[in-house]
Amino acid sequence: MVVMENVRKVYESSNTVALENVSFTINDGEFVFLVGPSGSGKTTLMKLITGEVRPTAGTVIVNDFNMGAIKRRKLPKMRRTLGVVFQDYRLIENMNVYDNVAFAMRVVGAPNSEIRKRVPYMLELVGLEGREKRMPTELSGGEQQRVAIARALVNSPRMIVADEPTGNLDPVRSLELMLLLEKINEMGTTVVVVTHEKELVNAFSKRVIKIDSGKMIGDGMDGYYE
Ligand SMILES: Nc1ncnc2c1ncn2[C@@H]1O[C@H](COP(=O)(O)OP(=O)(O)OP(=O)(O)O)[C@@H](O)[C@H]1O
Ligand SMILES: [Mg+2]
Known part of the structure; x- marks a missing residue:
């Protein structure tokens, strides 16, 4: 949850x-769109959630961690409760698809037996079975x-927090990706x-938090963004 x-x-x-003066709560299990024009503060909000930046004033709580006061050495523990998708993917260029996903488990010390079960399951969930050996450069943007x-x-x-996850995708792939996130939710x-x-936000009926010039200008279940 986010407070x-x-x-x-x-x-x-x-x-x-x-x-x-931004205030909102996102409860466990919710699906929320965070919308606003360029420069409105969306990525800053996301970075407050991931701990990349700290609030100048006010309170940010993420999965029970107080992000304004969290000790640097506690950040890895906090980040493990969070999945982050960056706009520019940030895949590891010299690792294939399988290893890019497995690496995330290796760094948290997961046993190999678990990695061998979990990675194929995740790749199937996102529709990438058969692509395990490909390098990032051999994949489409959507892949x-x-x-x-x-x-x-x-x-x-x-x-899971995703910053412009459909940024480089065509409309069909964007919709597919959103349906995948809906399934995960x-x-x-x-x-x-x-x-x-x-268009994407309006194709769904979800909670929409709107910001403009750093201020919240809407928060509703209407799912509409004009
Ligand atoms: N690291 C930084 N240092 C200084 N100013 C910054 C920094 N990051 C963002 N800003 C400024 O803060 C404001 C909000 O930026 P932010 O990146 O949060 O916007 P955004 O809504 O994500 O925009 P976009 O849709 O273009 O990604 C902008 O005016 C931006 O110039
Ligand atoms: Mg941004």
């Missing part, structure tokens, strides 16, 4: 108030995006999708 209370984020270097999702989910996080994972794609 934001009167969150303010100022980037001193650019003298920018990126977020001002790379699905590797990133498999990797984010492989350690069974409580929540139905299996119990909390899903937060950051996007500025109106």
